[in-house]
Amino acid sequence: xxxxxxxxxxxxxxxxxxxxxxxxxxxxxxxxxxxxxxxxxxxxxxxxxxxxxxxxxxxxxxxxxxxxxxxxxxxxxxxxxxxxxxxxxxxxxxxxxxxxxxxxxxxxxxxxxxxxxx
Amino acid sequence: xxxxxxxxxxxxxxxxxxxxxxxxxxxxxxxxxxxxxxxxxxxxxxxxxxxxxxxxxxxxxxxxxxxxxxxxxxxxxxxxxxxxxxxxxxxxxxxxxxxxxxxxxxxxxxxxxxxxxxxxxxxxxxxxxxxxxxxxxxxxxxxxxxxxxxxxxxxxxxxxxxx
Numbered sequence: 001x002x003x004x005x006x007x008x009x010x011x012x013x014x015x016x017x018x019x020x021x022x023x024x025x026x027x028x029x030x031x032x033x034x035x036x037x038x039x040x041x042x043x044x045x046x047x048x049x050x051x052x053x054x055x056x057x058x059x060x061x062x063x064x065x066x067x068x069x070x071x072x073x074x075x076x077x078x079x080x081x082x083x084x085x086x087x088x089x090x091x092x093x094x095x096x097x098x099x100x101x102x103x104x105x106x107x108x109x110x111x112x113x114x115x116x117x118x
Numbered sequence: 119x120x121x122x123x124x125x126x127x128x129x130x131x132x133x134x135x136x137x138x139x140x141x142x143x144x145x146x147x148x149x150x151x152x153x154x155x156x157x158x159x160x161x162x163x164x165x166x167x168x169x170x171x172x173x174x175x176x177x178x179x180x181x182x183x184x185x186x187x188x189x190x191x192x193x194x195x196x197x198x199x200x201x202x203x204x205x206x207x208x209x210x211x212x213x214x215x216x217x218x219x220x221x222x223x224x225x226x227x228x229x230x231x232x233x234x235x236x237x238x239x240x241x242x243x244x245x246x247x248x249x250x251x252x253x254x255x256x257x258x259x260x261x262x263x264x265x266x267x268x269x270x271x272x273x274x275x276x277x278x279x280x281x
């Protein structure tokens with residue numbers, strides 16, 4: 001049964017690797033140590049899976065802001081109508097370590113109302 | 119969408135079907151849930167077959183175990199492919215360039231080749247053998263390879279989102 005033991009050990013190692021990656025829960029490629037706030041009018045809206053996405057014309061540049069899956073957006077009240085093109089938004093979140101000018105929002109504020117997206 | 123991907127995958131993602139999956143409230147989420155449920159069924163069926171070939175449940179007739187579990191595995195695999203294609207269609211151009219996804223496809227090919235090896239070298243030799251009878255020499259290494267490869271496929275699947 002030594003080879004059986006070896007295969008169990010292999011599986012355990014792979015599972016542990018997967019579990020440590022899981023801990024990031026999809027936020028792994030964002031710089032959580034340095035939160036930023038991006039504010040400005042919404043230029044484009046993609047209310048799509050796996051993540052809704054808006055572009056925001058801030059003072060310095062146009063940002064791509066990654067939001068939550070659409071089902072969560074809707075259940076938290078941040079429907080496509082709420083984050084419509086032209087509305088002003090303030091997004092608090094983290095810069096992507098991969099994509100230039102992209103950030104992922106922890107929460108957004110539209111019309112004075114804050115929506116938690118995590 | 120990324121134009122760095124081969125045109126066929128850009129076309130798949132930008133197709134009406136791709137857009138419908140992304141824009142539907144339920145489709146993407148349902149495919150995600152179906153994929154994990156199919157994986158549970160598949161892993162369970164594969165584990166039953168492989169553990170029997172490694173020597174567990176020795177007091178059962180191997181051909182009987184294999185026949186029943188194989189059906190479950192085939193149906194679960196069909197569920198994995200269908201739900202997986204749904205998830206892939208929504209993001210084809212990005213996912214196809216994802217290194218972990220490419221590794222996963224390679225491992226799936228390896229797993230399927232391993233099944234062929236099993237059906238050629240093991241299945242014919244375990245027909246009608248009684249409980250507690252010794253198993254063919256090829257049974258154990260192929261079963262260990264199977265467990266290892268399919269667990270790695272599952273790990274890669276989860277890791278696509280992180281690379």
